[in-house]
Amino acid sequence: MKKAVLSLFVSLSSILLLAQHAEFDFNFEKTEAGETLPSQSVFWGSNYRAEIQTDLTYEGNQSLHLFKGDEASNSDFGALVFAIPVTFAGDKIQTNAVIKCKDVDKNGYASVFMRIDGPEGVISLSNHKSIGFTGSLDWKKNSTLNTSLPEQATMVYVGVILKGGGELWADEIELLVDGKSYLLADPKKVKLYPADKDTAFTDGSEIDIEDPTDVQVKNLALLGRVWGFLKYYHPAIAEGQYNWDYELFRFMPGYLAAPDIETRNALLCAWVDSLGELSGKSKLPKMNKNTRLLPDLSWIKDKDLLGEELSLKLQAVQLAKRPNDHYYFTLKNGVGNPVFLHENPYPWIDLPDDGFRLLTLFRYWNAIQYFYPYPYLIEGKWSDALEEFIPEFLAVGDEVSYSLLVLKLVSKINDTHGYLESDAVENYFGRNFSAYKLSFIEGRPVVTGYLNEKLGMEDGLEPGDIIIDVNGENVRDMINRLAPYVPASNHDAKLRKIANLLLRSNNRGVNVTFERQGITKSVSVSCHSPSAFANESTTSSQPAWRFLSDNIGYVYLGSLQARDVPNVMRDFRATQGIIIDIRCYPSAFTVFTLSQYFNKKPAEFAKFTNNTKSNPGWFTYTKPVKTGKIKPPYPGIICILVNEQTQSSAEYHAMAFRAAPHAVVVGSTTAGADGNVSKIVLPGNMVTQFTGIGVYYPDGGETQGVGIVPDYEVRPTLYGYLNGFDEVLIKAGKIIEGRE
DSSP states (O other), rough: OOOOOOGGOOOTTHHHHHHHHHHTTTTTSSSSBSSSSTTEEEEEEEEEEEEEESOOOOOSSSSEEEEEEETOOOOOEEEEEEEEEEBBOOEEEEEEEEEEEEEETTTTEEEEEEEEEEEEEEEEEEOTTTTTTTTEEEEEEEEEEHHHHOOTTTTTEEHHHHHHHHSEEEEEEEEEEEEEGGGGSSSSOOOOOOGGOOOOOTTOOHHHHHHHHHHHHHHHHHHHHHHHHHHOOEEEEEETTOOOOHHHHHHHHHHHHHHHHHHHHHHHHHHHHHHHHHOOOHHHHHOOTTEOOOOOOOOGGGGGHHOHHHHHHHHHHHHOOOOOOOOOEETTTTTTTTOOOSSSOOOSSSSSOOOHHHHHHHHHHHHHHHOOOOOGSSSSSGHHHHHHHHHOOOOOOSHHHHHHHHHHHHHTTTTTTTTEOHHHHHHHHHHOOOOEEEEETTTTEEEEEEEEHHHHHHOOOOTTTEEEEETTHHHHHHHHHHHGOOSSHHHHHHHHHHTTTTTTTTSSEEEEEEETEEEEEEEHHHHHBBGGGGTTTTOOOOOOEEEEEEEEEEEEEOOGGGGHHHHHHHHHTTTTTEEEEEEESSSSHHHHHHHHSSHHHHHHHHEEEETTTTTTEEEEEEEOOOOOOOOSSSSEEEEEEETTOOOHHHHHHHHHHHHHHTTTEESSOOOOSSSSSEEEEEEEEEEEEEEEEHHHTOOOOTTTTTOOOOSOOOOOOHHHHHHHHHHHHHHHHHHTTOOO
16 A cells, blocks of 8 residues: 555564665666666655656666656655665764656655654654755755654655656665765664564565355454464563564464364464463452453453363463563553554555455454453454454455455444545545535535635535535435445544545546525536645634623633633633533643633543553553642633534543533534544554543543533534524523523
């Protein structure tokens, strides 16, 4: 899967040793001319082409040619980069390339490229118009800024990028550390694990499974569970003794040929034994009132499934003493959500072979199995998902269908934080956008605003128009088609996300049938590249606070800054009530800054669950979080407005404000996804994420899925919207005035 530049996510993984000794073809002389790209290079972007050619060169006989395809939009790009593990030390890092360009758009650029990644994703990015070229230019050296090399850097991507129209030729790429070739730099003091030295399956898993039998599917499902359990629980794997991806590929051929259950279980026993003897025992955490969730390991005691010998071996692994630091994950300091380590992204893979497909499924399934704090909220039984998805993963035939299948798997956990970064997915949804914002009102998609008002006014749709069909496809059919690929904690959040997809296209426009004042009309709506909206302000034009009447103050969290809070509370100190509108994402973190004015003494409003490093999947409650300290507190009513736009930090703010003694929540279902997120990269460099810690009310009440349940449920109506009424706001005003 070729990914957008800003969306890659990598860590120092098992490609480390290979890349250390790889001779990167920076001058493009070692690669055969044509569309075959240099070894260890990665092509990013869509609707662009890259080739090695001999017609225009700077030094030697060949150079790289990068150019825009017919279907590319102005916001698209193409980039050819080399992935270089940071095994070197230094203070400054810089990338150079010699570039020739022709007819590059003034709104685009041809540029050298450098990006530095760490364990949690992108650290810095160097490619922008200020260092690139436009128009036509003969061969000229182009350099990134001389950038600090962070200690936590694990990977640097170097190459060239073309954005917009035109053509680019490149030669003589180089990576400099403190002014000299990175090959001459001092080695970085990085611990090299035995797992890093295993490069046996870099070019493919050599696994080919045609028409798996039902027995093979069941056996593969069991293998996925055993493989994942050993990955996170066996001390030798925790120590980085084994490249666990590649050990799966080594084990699988013989396992698939097992003629019966006894042979299957014997093979698994031998596999466990091959990892070495277990020394020492660890103590399981003690069950107490703070225990929220235990790892789902009852299956390792199922002797009917595993046989007695294998069951006992797996139970021994569970009790084995593990190192403090795990090769494949850690828990983030101060928060507790998982940070996944040494997960090879395999960025050069497009449509994976059967082994890598199963690795994708097993990697994600086990990440959720041991690190997702809400397994009990997953659609169906997560334990059945392996057997359900294995046949589909092996049967899918093209890149788009494969990416959508992975997204369908991600959607199964019902988490609004979920998504999948993949060019194939973007192409399915459409890379171009209309200028309109849509929202579902009374179950129907309604135009409620503009992404770009000027462009929207030109196309003919207006706020209040109800979308009926797009390109001849009824909206209901579109919803049903898109729903399996839209991760969401609840129905309202799913519709919110779907609304953003209805008017997308890879073409320059869509034909829309809509209803306006009871009359059905049709119009051709333009679709624009994301760059058309790049200059639109991401901050709200609404004032952060204002008076709705002499007795009612109004605060809009989409504009409020922490520095505003003392002035807000001074202005509203004599009001009868304050309405806090969180039908948006907060522009600043004011959980404690604002809520401290609402309680006479500290009030508990939330508590979290954190995983246990030594026993993944064992979640325990933290101490409740408190707010409130300013005396005397504000005595009036606090009305908190919420809807499906209220997500994550916005939901956390609502919980804090709700702890006030005279607080009420008014509105509709929120997104139901609070808590810090964790990312994991899947083969083909597909990146996904999920909620990594549990967030609950002090009494253990749920927030995931159900969201912040309003005290007064009020939803907008078509009548109200068309006539300019904010029914949720009106309800809050009546509550404060004592008319409700």
